Amino acid sequence: MATPVVTKTAWKLQEIVAHASNVSSLVLGKASGRLLATGGDDCRVNLWSINKPNCIMSLTGHTSPVESVRLNTPEELIVAGSQSGSIRVWDLEAAKILRTLMGHKANICSLDFHPYGEFVASGSQDTNIKLWDIRRKGCVFRYRGHSQAVRCLRFSPDGKWLASAADDHTVKLWDLTAGKMMSEFPGHTGPVNVVEFHPNEYLLASGSSDRTIRFWDLEKFQVVSCIEGEPGPVRSVLFNPDGCCLYSGCQDSLRVYGWEPERCFDVVLVNWGKVADLAICNDQLIGVAFSQSNVSSYVVDLTRVTRTGTVARDPVQDHRPLAQPPPNPSAPLRRIYERPSTTCSRPQRVKQNSESERRSPSSEDDRDERESRAEIQNAEDYNEIFQPKNSISRTPPRRSEPFPAPPEDDVATAKEAAKPSPAMDVQFPVPNLEVLPRPPVVASTPAPAPKAEPAIIPATRNEPIGLKASDFLPAVKIPQQAELVDDDAMSQIRKGHDTMCVVLTSRHKNLDTVRAVWTTSDIKTSVDSAVAINDLSVVVDLLNIVNQKASLWKLDLCTTVLPQIEKLLQSKYESYVQTGCTSLKLILQRFLPLITDMLAAPPSVGVDISREERLHKCRLCYKQLKSISGLVKSKSGLSGRHGSTFRELHLLMASLD
Template sequence: MAASGATKITWKLQEFVAHAGNVTCLVLGKNSGRLLATGGEDCRVNLWSVSKPNCIMSLTGHNTPVECIQFKDSEELVVAGSQSGSLRIWDLEAAKILRTLSGHKANICSLDFHPFGEFVASGSMDTNVKLWDIRRKGCVMTYKGHTNAVRCLRFSPDGRWIASAGDDNTVKLWDLSAAKILTEFTDHTGPVNIVEFHPNEYLLASGSSDRTIKFWDLEKFKMVSCTEVESTPVRCILFNPDGCCLYSGSQDSMHVYGWEPPRCFDVLQVNWGRAADLAICSNQLIGASFSQVTVSTFVVDLNRVKKTGSIVQGVVEDEKLYNLPVTKGAVLRRNYERPLTTCSRPQSKVKEEPESEGRIPSGEEEKDDKESTAEIRNPEEYKEIFQPQNAIARTPPRRTDPFPAPPEDDTVAVKEAEKVIAPTEVHSPVLQRMQAEQLNFSPTVASTPINQPEAPIIPIAKNEPIGLKVADFLPPQNNKLADLSDEDAVSQIRKGHDTMCVVLTSRFKNLDTVRAVWTTGDVKTSIDSAVTMNDLAVIVDILNIINLKPYIDKLLQSKYESYVQTGYTSLKLILQRFGPLMADNLVTPPSIGVDITREERHQKCKLCYKQLKNLLPILQSKAGLPGRQGSAFRELQLLMAAFE
């Protein structure tokens, strides 16, 4: 716990000069929360122990400014990418360069180590994502699909997927074993700066310059929820280790979010400027930021931060009291299954990079590595962290004691530093209670019970009343909700369903427009209007009506030539556009990786194949006809042959 007598929730840990030139990037070791690496315009990578002022080690070798850095989970390796597009990997335990990799044609913007195998992924301003085999010293494969710089990369906890985010406003999910894109999320309206996988569930969070955080279900590949717009772009996020909430480091503040339903549990003022990275150590959140040549680190006591199911000042935040559903991740979606062995080399149809692009010739690499150094600046600290005595295998620096809070020496300053940023929709009694909890908190003394507690949840969405009488829909035993006005009650009931309400309202409006034109008898204009709306939901509704019965076989056997032509054109379009997809799903063997929707796709393709196979006798009977009609049916036969 914090030092005796200390009442601070957040405080600055240290500030130091990190490089001779401007600092360009930094990263915290997520495993220990005690290790910090910085990169600078001086082309160096410097290592620091969080809370210690002296540099442990300085790594050289890059000839251009370092653009990004990343630790391996075990923190014995660090990789750095430069403006020239090269990567260098250092072994920190051996204090030497391990690999030099080259292949990107522009700045390296993002890096990540595979959680199990000896692989590292890199994203660049050249729009490519590359997967490197550290042992083979070369590029295994290149993923192409982004149209702008790739700003962030993350491997999934089970090591089977890569999530990439970029300046093209998209988040892409790649399957490593299949070497192909699984899905693409395009709902952000600005560059996506950061992505993070939930530590257990099939859930992904992405933060963007559009000032929102979006949560994505990785089973259904759909958006779960979206936060309210923040005041500044979102650049660093971090899930709590148990997955109960998400922390967002905003400009001089920290937000704590839930996603089902979307809520903001807490907002704290932290004077860290623009936070660059977050980590958690001993139930404290460590934040780091940089400005010019200096780096600053900050601490937030998570014991004092409101999280779902958390206990604040001895009072449990009762979800049932406010009619907020208690969601369990394992019930909503499946968890990752982490393999017991290391990852083998991905098998794919993607060709390996040519020798000149994907690998450095051995002679050149050796020459380059000789120019790279790992200079130990603080031998005692280096030995303590990377070469512990009597250790069979090195482990990241772990200390059970949290960083102590400085003793309170200025009551007014402390109150200002810990003042919660109050959203406009929170009433003054709520704010007073939250401030009282923060400033008078004591781990050993229970607080005075509050007779009429206000809801501690800061709502994200603002809902407009719809004028309904809702008393009958409220639980009779819930006196808190029963005393609410209709407007507030509707807001409580609709909380968490705003996205669906918007979708259904838009869909109803569009369908009503199509229906109005349809009833006039002008069906063609009605269909044209549906197409111009660019709403796939409306198109699906109309096609479902048309496909209530299999009409194509009747059209192909019609005595009217125009009907036969329409049936032929429809079937040809289906076979050309969807035939290869259906064939692949029918013949592809069971995948080694996790593919949640594969069985559903397989069943649908089997149903389509069955219906198409019923048409085969018709095609064979008409393929022998003379002239253009026979030729058309022979073409359909060839397209159908893909299924055989």
């Protein structure tokens, strides 16, 4: 009688070259477990089908490395955040850019799609969390409370809460409709890298660099249990779809945990290094990891993994004590999420028809969208995954049979798919996907649908405009009115006007603060206060005043202003660039000879404190100018007025070399 073939519990599926430069972020589609998105230092977002060697689509438009990517639940939209703070949303079915969102002042570290409403949440190194309305390209809420970079964001399954994890060692829970923090969960002693909601119960898991996983009760707002002794920083966790256990992607292993009481059900050795994301499909867990330009995928057969019980199978001799399970593990111990029975349609595209819209301040963002492209690299895979069958439904990523495992007695490791070359800049014709119009879906509060929406103030100048509870619930179809009545049109116009008034009021308040400091102290202190406010527009206003009187400039003022000038020269606003160039030219003309002479002078004999302080300031300015010189050189090749200004600055900075 033939001996049955015993297969492996975990194996490597394939390794691909995902980008021409280093991979900086990646995410798996959680619905299918088969769609992979990668972001790279080459400023691209590439789409892949797991276990296939060729890139499906390459998304361009970002001008700095892509730091974070996220797919929505139906896997038809993708959002990517860059090192510069910009966010772009692409429609994968239509193969084109959908939205550009500007407003963060530093790297985008985390993103998440709302499960029902048409919103995206973003967390940044600037410590802010922003909630964006995709339809209107606007920031509807800004959540402040973290003191360091926000590393992970997750919406609750019912869409009413947002959980955030940050480098400040805390986890926070935000009420979306109230626009405020519900609770803060302290306890971690290191940066918190990941948070994940239980799929059914009011329970939240958080993983940290302190090598612990904590479980939090969202009714009593207290810790339930804590898993300690992880082999390294916790970067990826995932609840089983039925909520029976939690998977933790550890260094070269998968660990399976229970939390009431805390216990380890199983440990599976997987040679995946630092796994970056996990997903489940067909009773298989898919894990992906990246190193330099390569991305590797791995499979764990969950039918061979212990997910409940009291005895842990631990091949790495994990001897932590095991506790008894609860009396009835199938019964939930806390409240269950109440999910709506329907889901929202995709975000409707905003039409730009009227003359007022074409002249609106958002034209710069629209230009960014025109310059962004979705290049189909593999038309066959693209049509299979993204092309809709009709106007209502789409073909989901293919849910094929589970990935076959290599025989356990096979000496060779799993055969990897052929490594492809990095995504090439080859464009295939985009098929016409919009065969039939989609049924109109509007907000649950009765509101007429305009033929052409009024202009929306760009998010860079936008303050939160608020939400209703109905915004976070699935839309309800209602009869569509023919046209806007006057009152409705005026209310929409006032909303943009009120937003601008809020922005200008905040800016005026900041300027009053700086002015108060200036009247009671010196110019250096007032510039320091402007920088501390962390609003580049205030710095620009102050420099425009200082630039008019060259005698106000001192060497110690240069040390504070030069880092801000570097930011201004990289701004997309022409007035900011012009102010930065003017300030830099004044500094070079007044202080560069002094700086170079001080650095070239021989050391002084004896103790001269004032000279040592001046020498220290010169060294600091020299270092900052060297940092700016590369930027000036790269922009000196531009055409037009800015190009000639940068060429002049480049000549003035020649003595730095």
